[in-house]
Amino acid sequence: MSSHASFMNILLFVFYFFAAISIWLGLLSLRGGVRFIRYLQAELTKEYPEFTPFVTVFMPLRGIDEGLRENINAIFAQDYPTFEIVFVVDRADEPALAVVEAARRSFAGVVGPVMQFVIAGPAVDQGQKVHNLIFAIDHAHPQSEVFAFIDSDARPKSQWLRSLVAPLKDESIGATTGYRWFVPVRGGIASQLQSVWNAAIASALGANGQKNFCWGGSTAIRRTTFESCKVSEHWRGTVSDDFAMTRALHQAVVPIKFVPQCLTPSFEDCTWPRLFEFTTRQLKITRAYAAHLWKSVFIGSAIFVLTFFGGMTMVIVRAAMHSSFATPLFLLLIIFALGAMKSHLRLRAVAAIINDERVHSFTSTVAHITLWPLASALYLYNGVAAAVSRRIIWRGITYQLKSPDETVIIRRENEEHV
Template sequence: MDALPLSVWLVLIAFAVLQAILAAAQAYEHRRFARSRLRSIPACRPAGRVILFVPCRGRDVGIEENLSAFFEQDYADYEIRFLVESADDPVCRSIRRVAAKHPGLCTRIHFTGKAANCGQKVHNLIQGTAELPDDAKYLAFADSDAQPRPEWLRALVSRLDRDDVGAATGYRWFVPVRPTIPNLLATSINASMGMFLGSKNPNIVWGGSWAIQRRRFDELQIRQAWRHKLNDDLVVTSTLRRRRLRIEYEPACAVASPLDLSARQMVDFGRRQYLQGRLYLRRCWLIGLVLTTYSLGAFFAALAAPAMITAGGAAGPWLFACAAAIIYAGWVYRGFQRVRLAEELFPRHRRQLRAVRPLDLLGGPLTALVNWLIFASSAVGRRLVWRGIYYRLDPGGNVLQVRHQEGRPAVAADAPQETAAAAVEQVTAPAATA
């Protein structure tokens, strides 16, 4: 290796080392910010009626425990709307059982019907938000596989009263039901992505834990923005960024999410997330792919370089070896911060999360490689299956075709945008809100 190529390689590796150091610093800052926000929760005292929307499909892992958490929020004035495709969905029985234990909370099930020209979750949200009571001040959204803490709703809406804040969001933290390799990899990769959220970062709304003021929801025409789309949260993120409104990340609204995936399900899940990023936040997706490719490539290049260098001075091999060690140390440090943060956010799940520690602390290159392979696979294709429903999309993320498991495809061009109003079942109706 002559002097010029060696110097070029050293510069490239130096940038990778800098990237590793900055990522480690972000992990430290994320945990510091999370701890400070957790301490401030007792001071959060928002007021105003909240409508909480929970789209459901099928029986998620731990579904009744998940649902119970939504009924046990320490917020005085809210109601829950469960958005379900049909009354035949087995989740309805779980909703009714859990709601029967909490008769003091207004609870409804909206039967939204099948999606024909958008994602089923988006269709549920469009139908569920069609009619809102005049006294609703905030709209909150959650996924049925989430287990929020009791102060979740209070902490979430408390961040919305600043004029420059468009939405507040939490994030999901997977809790592996079984310590299998796919579960551990998905948990570690997902948690590492969440560490890039922060107090001043360009955050992204996560659809399983977010809230918005009702007036802002109407002003931004979120329901109209969802039309023909597969994704809900990235569409909201894009809309807020165009209006230069902040997305406030609230660490207290990170939610535990039980996870049990096969290897195929893990790959499909990861590819689906990145594919939606490519379609709805293309610039973010491209930057993420470039940085992930660069850091991983630099690490393996730095490992291989000492054996390949035959000239260029005795310092060359040692410099590359030191660079690889620093990049690896960055992975270890970030894993350490994730482990400690998980213990602080989810003490109830410490036993299950303990299984992820070795991978978080020592498996940085492996998780980074698996993540990169899934990330790169999202660079092609616009077809996917989500909760048993097949979708085909155009380059702009508009849904062209929806095919439900039982048969004939629905083509978006041939279907109306919105079907008739959703049928509603009043599950519980306390006297004060009936």
């Protein structure tokens, strides 16, 4: 046997080894996806007792998001008896304030929520969003019993606040959370890939309240829990409001309830540079605040990329050499089918919650079935980038994530080093 043939046999053996691991991981992932879907279906049929205390909704603003006015209108139109909205910015000339004012003037409701605008000023040693929230908390109405948080790029349904707050009637629940679902507006591969990439995180939520995490763009917490868990103290020095709140609740050993009805669409498109910036920033933040999750993502995506894309290369080479490639190709098809099944089932379940034709569209279905291998490759790129750098740019501000409780602001938009 020639040395070349021996080398090809070794490569084939290595491929079979990693293919077996990938198929096993794919089966586990599919099982997790089925559990996610069953949880969604069970929660959608569950009725919670009426619980509508006075709520303060916090919305940090910086820059004008795509569809911001529609997002603000969706907050104004919440089907909830009594709540206030605290819009918080870092400077008085924030352009998003004009959008909020225009939305307020055009609001058609007979009675709308109470609103207030607070200016937090520039952050010094923590993320601007976190700084804004710490400042805004002190402006909550004294009668407010629940704090709710929503991002400016989210567009909640009219029942969002009611659904998010209702489970908190059970005082043993630490917090409730939804999650974001990207809905491309005009389409494009980059926008679709962003949606597929993000969807993988959504299905990590489920019935286990001790493993769930808070997403800062759709979270509610009792005021008493917020204070007893010292969330504001956990926020200090950080750049991630949701990771810090999650850590505070986990340390207090109180569960986080995932509310599927609060899966919230973000209607936006993205370019390729923006896609890489956003996804890499998320993994860098994950490495800084939950290194064990970053390691899992890195190892899992590395195994998949090595197996799937390496296997594709090997099949092509063996076909060109007129060698047998049926078995490797069959294993690749199994790996692809497992991921495609999970992506399709997840999309169908989410489409029952987010009633928008773009989520139900043929284009969206094809994207989620076919682009998930590219999303895994993107996760590997993000993981590598997070391993070599902790510097991120977020809404025009450059940060260095030195540790879970130490953040350095490198520069601001149109400013020199600070």
